[in-house]
Amino acid sequence: MLLIVCPYCGERPEIEFSYGGEAHLVRPKDPASLGDAEWADYLYARSNPKGVHAERWRHTHGCARFFNALRDTLSDRFLATYRIGEQRPDLA
Amino acid sequence: MPPDRAALARLPAASRFILRGKPAAVTAAGNVFGIGLPEQACRAAVAADRAALWLGPDEWLLLAPESEGAELGATLARAMAGAAHSLVDVSHRQIAIEVSGPNAEAMLNAGCPLDLDPGAFPVGMCTRTVLAKAEIVLWRTMPLCFRVEVSRSFAAYVWRLLEGASREFGPQPKRCGE
Amino acid sequence: MSANFRTAEDGRIDRSRPLGFRFDERSYQGFPGDTLASALLANGVHLVGRSFKYHRPRGILSAGADEPNALVAVRRDEARYTPNLRATQVELYQGLSAESQNRSPSLAFDIGAVNDRLSRFFPAGFYYKTFMWPRKAWERWYEPWIRAMAGLGRAPTLPDPDRYANRFAHCDVLVVGAGPAGLAAALSAAEAGARVILCDEQAEFGGSLLAESDATIEGKPAATWLAETVALLALKPRVTLLPRTTAFGYFAYNMVGLAERLTEHLAEPDPALPRERLWQVRAREVVLAAGAIERPLVFPGNDRPGVMLADATRTYLNRYGVKCGSRAVVVTAHDAAYRAALELHRAGVAIAAIADLRTAANGPLPEAARAAGLPVRPATTITGTGGRLRVTAASLAPLAAESDRRGAEPLTCDLVLMSGGFTPSVHLFSQSRGKLRFDGELAAYVPGHSVQQERSAGACRGVFGLAAALADGAAAGEAAARAAGFSAARARSFACHASGFGTGGIRSVLPNAHGAKAFVDFQNDVTADDLVLATREGFHSIEHVKRYTTTGMATDQGKTSNMNALGIVSEALGKPIPEIGLTTFRMPYTPVSFGILAGPSRDELFDPVRTTPIHDWATAHGAVFEDVGQWKRARYFPAPGEDMERAVARECRAVRQSTGIFDASTLGKIEVVGPDAVEFMNRIYVNAWSRLGAGRCRYGLVLREDGFIADDGVVGRLAENRFHVTTTTGGATRVLAQMEDYLQTEWPELEVWLTSVTEQWAVIAVQGPRSRAVLEGLVEGIDIASRAMPHMSVAEGRIRGVPTRLFRVSYTGELGFEVNVPADYGRAVWEEIFEAGQPHGITPYGTETMHVLRAEKGYIVVGQETDGTATPDDVGLTWAVGKTKPDFVGKRSLARPAMRAPGRKQLVGLLTEDPHFLLEEGAQILAAPNQKAPTKPLGHVTSSYRSATLGRTIALAMIAGGRDRMGEMLYVTTAERPVPAKVTSPVFYDPEGARLDAA
Known part of the structure; x- marks a missing residue:
């Protein structure tokens, strides 16, 4: 069971959380202005990297907040977690 | 109940509100509620027979005696008028169970994955978490006493689970609702 | 017949309380402190099982978790029948009843033993090569036959009556293994103030200390130091001691799974205690002190009962007071076997010879053996054993004469001690995803790079010998405590006097053992020749060799066999061991029960059963419930003698003609x-x-x-x-x-x-033409007349004094209300309404009637009519979509070409030609009655009911281009033949909606 640092509540066990897919995909302000391909890209295309992945989690059974996390998909280690609206941390 | 036994008890009905809102509303609510709403994550503030539990960065659970509910709701709403907020009466949404005694941590840890050592979960700490397959709000009210708030339809499950976990510690406490 | 092999006084057993037990219907005696294995050996019983494939007689090999042979079933009663337990780990209690497995009719005479003589027909990959064809024979013949012959015990036939518990726990330092290294680590960490959990799979803490005869620690006999140390740890409030607890899995973020057995060792288990408990421990730091496992030697006949690991016989002697035989031949490649020989010799076991595979046998232990007059033979190998159900002789030959078996000298004996050296137990380290390193000097894999917060100590990282293990453990405990934030941690140092551990070891088959049954994996009956054959047939990766020969794949996961297998493959391929690679260690370290994994999640705690405030009323009124997710919902309320069809027809009529009451609280x-x-x-x-x-x-x-x-x-x-x-x-x-x-x-x-x-409000639906009349006298502060409260309105007021949110809504097509009251009042208000409705014939109805009524109106159920691929237009709900809104969730997607393409499935009604034929939900819909498979169906039935109101069956369906097919006759599949049905509007009843206001 993973241990995830909620930016509000601190270290909590994985079963309190739900996964929310890739982070930093902003919903277009005016979806009607997008072409079909662009919209399909927003809906379905994901980066699925091997390595550091910015992703959304929600502390569902805790403070109920969504937040973002950087996780290494190879080692399954969390490198950082940060609140919605905050910049993706520079790990370098 | 002998003091060295794990104890499980259903607590009396209570008035409950979920308050969410902007800081101005939160401050105003605290003023009339009589307790400043805690800003520190996962902490409860208590005064007399009322309590305010931090559940999220803009979410509090307010507890008061059952008889005060209707008037309290109106008072809070008046105090916050003009400031953006949401006040919702959830008195009947959940029920409260008290888990106490020297084995309280062990009983809860039968289903709750948090570290309940007083160093990690001190008196006054509260949080939503899970108890096996149910969501609960867990609040340590005293060194050997926890209050569990659980949605009413999960209460029987939570009670049975805790009761099963308590069995090895001593005689069985009375059943929920009896 | 049971001879007494018990010593006069040694051991940790309680000789004052004899225990009776049974093995295969025969009665024996043992003592508290015994395992089943030690008690059997004390009675002279070595033969305890038949092997998996060849049904060869097998005896007790080891004294611990590594045991591959002595798998037994322990039976308290039929519901408490546990197969495949290692006799070396089963604690004895009064009345214990155990039986051997994989034999028929008896251990001594086993029909399946014919396999042994046919063994040349059962080479590596036998199953793959043989049971290929014909395909159907697999189910009918091959599989049942294999299962009958290759047994691993049987399952109990009754449900498990015991309770299993779960515990989440946290600590600063988790120490796995309470041998000398683990105890020293726990002491260091505990004295620094850390929260410590110390677990050990055995009944008693101590590990190898339990078998020490003459060692002293801090000037005290090892047993005394052990007792004092355990007592000291037990007094510390922040230390949790868990004996009988196996660390079976190492998971992400330092979570370690422990299986604690609480009642398995008790003659009369306390019913208040769970049988086992799963501990899910999150540790800041972990110290692995799992010890090492002695390797068997691979030589012909090495599986004969009476052939044992040398150090195990020492454990049986010193810990249990059991001599494993009367006359022993010792074969070794490691000095440690000399220690066993010396101690057995002192206990009165004759040592016929010590054959040392090394050309020179020097060092303190061999010298001590010589000094004691034991016949040490350097450069000597074993070429075979004699005997059938028990070893009677061992043949030794000088290594130089290995090519000539006739030069072998048979020595009479009833016990063969073997030692190929020791393999560090790196299972948990490997599970933690740590990288193993091959240590050339030790010729062993040891923990290398850690990826989690853990460290290994003592023999499991190749640090052998009592003094070294204590020092290594103390240092590991200190380092772990420091890493967990206890900067004042200090490693204890221990003054220790113990005989040395010595050196040596071999990882392969003994010279000239090929061509005979020299077993590598005892549990899966894999021989050295099988491995060599596999390499010849092209399996060069160890992962492939493993799967092809099944070496290391038995329930013991190759604890005693993996290193020998690697060595043999390495020699066969002419590559050094590190280049062969290593198979993956997986959890569990030793098998764990299904019960402990399920924990309390069974029966009524399998999943939360959610009930509404009105549930008990419904129960009292005879409701039949259905599961909707975790909820129990009243499905129908049968009157005496009614089945569901009749009850639902009556409930439907009541709602359409007078009024019904329905619990919509969920x-x-x-x-x-x-x-x-x-x-x-x-x-x-x-x-x-x-x-x-x-x-x-x-x-x-x-x-x-x-x-x-x-x-x-x-x-x-x-x-x-x-x-x-x-x-x-x-x-x-x-x-x-x-x-x-x-x-x-x-x-x-x-x-x-x-x-x-959701749970704040109980929801009571009152539906039907008399619903307003029913509620009129109850409602306070709300005008529920149609003018004041039209269809689709909501008002707040009171009902019999209870605050209510009253909705005028209808999911039935009739005039209707939904009364929302705070949940605690739900039942009381329900009863008030039910009472007030009596003059109107108010009828409680359930979800089945609700479904029929809504289907008559063509109202969809999300998840029944829709399946995650339906748009609003598909189900005829375009009218709900706000046309002028610039955006809403999903709007842009509705404009994608595929969402507007012709031929999408659309919601329609279906009326069967035979008005009483009930279609199956999910049935496929065809254009013609005789379409040949494969064919693309036009759609499927989503809802199908008998409508009492319409006097016929009705169905809803999603059909390609359905709205353009009105009146078409289509064909719906059934188990027999497609039946004709006409496409209609999905609204079967009151399409004008006049009834919403009919009172």
Whole structure:
């Protein structure tokens, strides 16, 4: 069971959380202005990297907040977690 | 109940509100509620027979005696008028169970994955978490006493689970609702 | 017949209390402190099982978790029948009853032993090569035959009556293994103030200390030091001691799974105690002190009962007071076997010879053996053993003469001690994803790079010998405590006097053992020749060799065999061991029960059973319930003698003709509150909300961003800034999560908040032409006349003094209300309404009737008519979509070409030609009755009921281009033949909606 640092509540066990897919995909302000391909890209295309992945989690059974996390998909280690609206941390 | 036994008890009905809102509303609510709403994550503030539990960065659970509910709701709403907020009466949404005694941590840890050592979960700490397959709000009210708030339809499950976990510690406490 | 092999006084058993036990219907005696294995050996019993494939007689090999042979079933009663337990780990209790496995009719005479003589027909990969063809024979013949012959015990036939517990725990330092290294580590960490959990799979802490005869620690005999140390640890409040607890799995983020056995060792288990407990321990730091496992030697006949690991015989002698035989031949490649020989010799066991595979046998232990007059033969090998059910002789030959077996000298004996050296137990380290390193000097894999917060100590990282293990453990405990934040941690140092451990070892087959049955993996009956054959047949990767020969794949996961297998493959391929690679260690370290994994989650705690405030009333009134997710919902209320069909027909008639009462409390409810509530609703729902006045309701439809229907429900606007949203029973959590997602991550600027009130309100639906009449006398402060409270409106007031949110809504097509009251009052208000309804013939109805009534009206159920690929238009709900709204969740997707393409499945009604034929939900729909498979169906039936109101069956279906097929005759599959049905409008009853106001 993973241990995830909620930016509000601190270290909590994985079963309190739900996964929310890739982070930093902003919903277009005016979806009607997008072409079909662009919209399909927003809906379905994901980066699925091997390595550091910015992703959304929600502390569902805790403070109920969504937040973002950087996780290494190879080692399954969390490198950082940060609140919605905050910049993706520079790990370098 | 002998003091060295794990104890499980259903607590009396209570008035409950979920308050969410902007800081101005939160401050105003605290003023009339009589307790400043805690800003520190996962902490409860208590005064007399009322309590305010931090559940999220803009979410509090307010507890008061059952008889005060209707008037309290109106008072809070008046105090916050003009400031953006949401006040919702959830008195009947959940029920409260008290888990106490020297084995309280062990009983809860039968289903709750948090570290309940007083160093990690001190008196006054509260949080939503899970108890096996149910969501609960867990609040340590005293060194050997926890209050569990659980949605009413999960209460029987939570009670049975805790009761099963308590069995090895001593005689069985009375059943929920009896 | 049972000879007595018990020593006069040694050991940790309690000789004052003899225990009776049974093995294979024969009675024996042992003592508290015995294992089943030690008690059997004390009675001279070595033969305890038959091997997996060849049914060869097998005896007890080891004294611990590594045992591959002595698998037994322990039976308290039929419900408490546990197969495949290692006799070396089964604690003896009064009345224990155990039996051997994989033999028929008896251990001594086993029919399956014919396999042994046919063994040349059972080479590596035998199953793959043989049971290939014909395909059907696999199920009918091969599999049953293999299962009968290759037994691993049987399952109990009755449900497990015992309780299993779960415990989440946290600590600063978890120490796995309470041998000398683990105890020293726990002491260091505990004395620094750390919260420590110390677990050990055995009944007693001590590990190798339990078998020490003459060692002293801090000037005290090892046993005394052990007792004092355990007592000291037990007194520390922040130390948890867990004997009989196996660390079986090492998971992410330093979570370690422990299996604690609480009652297995008790003659009369305390019913208050769980049988086993799963500990899920999250440790800041872990110290692995798992010890090492002695390797067997691979030589012909090395599996004969009476051939044992040398150090195990020492454990049996010193810990249990058992001599494993009278006359022993010792074969070794490691000095440690000399220690065993010396101690057995002192106990009165004759040592016929010590054959040392090394050309020179020097060092303190061999010298001590010589000094004691034991016949040490360097450069000597063993070429075979004699005997059938027990070893009677061992043949030794000088290594130089290895090519000539006739030069072998048979020595009479009833015990063969073997030692190929020791393999560090790196299982948990490997499970933690740490990288193993091959240590050339030790010729062993040892822990290398750690990826979690752990360290190994003592023999499991190749640090052998008592003094070294204590020092290594103390240092590991100190380092772990420091890493956990206890900077004052100090490693204890221990003055220790013990005989040396010595050196040596071999990892392969002994010289000239090929061509005979020299076993590598005892449990899966894999010989050295099988491995060599596999390499010849092209399996060069150790992972392939493993799967092809099944070496290391038995329940012991190759604890005693893996290193020998690697060595043999390495020699066969001419590559050094590190280049062969290593198979993966997987959890569990030793088998764990299904019970402990299920824990308390069984029977009524398998899953939460959610009930409504009206549940008990429904039970008292004979309701039959159905599961809807975790909820129990009343499905119908049969009168005496009624089946479901009749009950539902009666309930339907009551609602259509007078009034019915229905528990809708499980509906999801969300309160949406704040200045931006209406803006939020406009963005989330397809509907337009701005012009919905306070006090009015609207049917709301939620899409996912991909345009498909997610959920639906009636929404009431209570005030300018407050909406009371309802969702489907199953969709409550999902809809709230989707709303929170958009609110928190896309539109954080909106001043609106969401609160789940599903369980705050009990919901009592009162439906039917008499519903207003029923409620009129009960409602206070609300005018429920049609003018004041039209269809789709909501008002707040009281009902018999109880605050209520009264909705005028209808999911039946009749005049109807939904009374929302705080849940604690739900039952009382329900009873008041039921009472007031008596003059009107009010009838309680369940979900089945609700479904029939809504289907007659063509109202969809999300998840029944829709399946995650239906758009609003597909199900005829285009009217709900706000045409002028610039955006809402899912809107852009509705404009994608595929969403507007002709030929999409559309909701229609279906009427079978035979008005009494009931279609099956899910049945496929065809254009013609005789279409040959494969064919593409036009669609499927989504709902199908008998309608009492219409006097016939009705169905809803999703059919390609369905709305253009009105009146067409299509064919619906059944088990027998396609039946004809006509496509109709999905609204079967009151299409004008006149009944909504019919009173």
